[in-house]
Amino acid sequence: MFLVGLTGGIASGKSSVIQVFQQLGCAVIDVDIIARHVVQPGYPAHRRIVEAFGTEVLLENGDIDRKVLGDLIFNQPDRRHLLNSITHPEICKEMMKETFKYFLRGYRYVILDIPLLFETKKLLKYMKHTVVVYCDRDTQLTRLMRRNNLSREDAEARIKAQLPLKDKVRMARHVLDNSGEWSVTKRQVVLLHAELEHSLEYLPLRLGVLTGLAGIVSLLYLLTHYLLPSP
Numbered sequence: 001m002f003l004v005g006l007t008g009g010i011a012s013g014k015s016s017v018i019q020v021f022q023q024l025g026c027a028v029i030d031v032d033i034i035a036r037h038v039v040q041p042g043y044p045a046h047r048r049i050v051e052a053f054g055t056e057v058l059l060e061n062g063d064i065d066r067k068v069l070g071d072l073i074f075n076q077p078d079r080r081h082l083l084n085s086i087t088h089p090e091i092c093k094e095m096m097k098e099t100f101k102y103f104l105r106g107y108r109y110v111i112l113d114i115p116l117l118f119e120t121k122k123l124l125k126y127m128k129h130t131v132v133v134y135c136d137r138d139t140q141l142t143r144l145m146r147r148n149n150l151s152r153e154d155a156e157a158r159i160k161a162q163l164p165l166k167d168k169v170r171m172a173r174h175v176l177d178n179s180g181e182w183s184v185t186k187r188q189v190v191l192l193h194a195e196l197e198h199s200l201e202y203l204p205l206r207l208g209v210l211t212g213l214a215g216i217v218s219l220l221y222l223l224t225h226y227l228l229p230s231p
Contacts, residue, residue, distance in 0.1 A: 001108060003099065003109070004109050005114050005130045008132060013133050013178035014115075026110075031113060032115060043090070095123075109128075109197070134178065
């Protein structure tokens with residue numbers, strides 16, 4: 001099995017593309033959901049965040065106040081690095097757990113929905129394929145203004161706060177252009193799924209695991225046959 005990192009930009013249509021992949025039966029892991037999960041009360045990352053940033057980052061119910069925490073690390077690289085050093089290992093653990101579940105169920109590939117795939121680059125090394133959901137700047141601006149009821153100025157500010165989609169396009173292996181009709185985008189998704197599903201890149205890992213399991217079974221057989229007394 002191999003991993004496919006999927007990203008996009010604000011109002012580029014990434015969520016809609018993810019829905020199509022899911023309708024096609026694809027395994028999808030939302031890294032944002034995992035990131036929220038690992039900082040819940042009772043988890044190691046929650047305890048370490050409170051130790052590092054104090055109880056001021058807590059809501060009344062004990063959950064992390066994401067806005068307060070975000071304000072604390074805003075424009076402070078050292079604090080942002082500290083937070084990442086706490087959360088990223090836990091996110092990777094959960095991500096690998098979820099991926100292994102899909103591996104056992106026989107999926108050939110798993111899509112990881114990673115909003116900051118190219119910005120942080122933390123997970124890029126695990127991705128066999130990278131996909132960006134793209135749309136041109138004018139379309140992105142129009143969609144964002146309509147969706148969030150924003151002024152042109154506010155919408156432009158939100159877009160400028162992100163890595164430009166054209167930069168992500170240059171770094172991605174696959175590009176899904178969502179600038180035009182949705183039916184065209186949907187066809188691109190179906191074709192990409194077919195390409196990934198028929199790829200043989202999943203075989204090396206699966207064969208390696210099966211070989212390892214066969215070796216363990218053979219070893220257990222030999223140990224049972226030669227070390228245990230005969231009846």
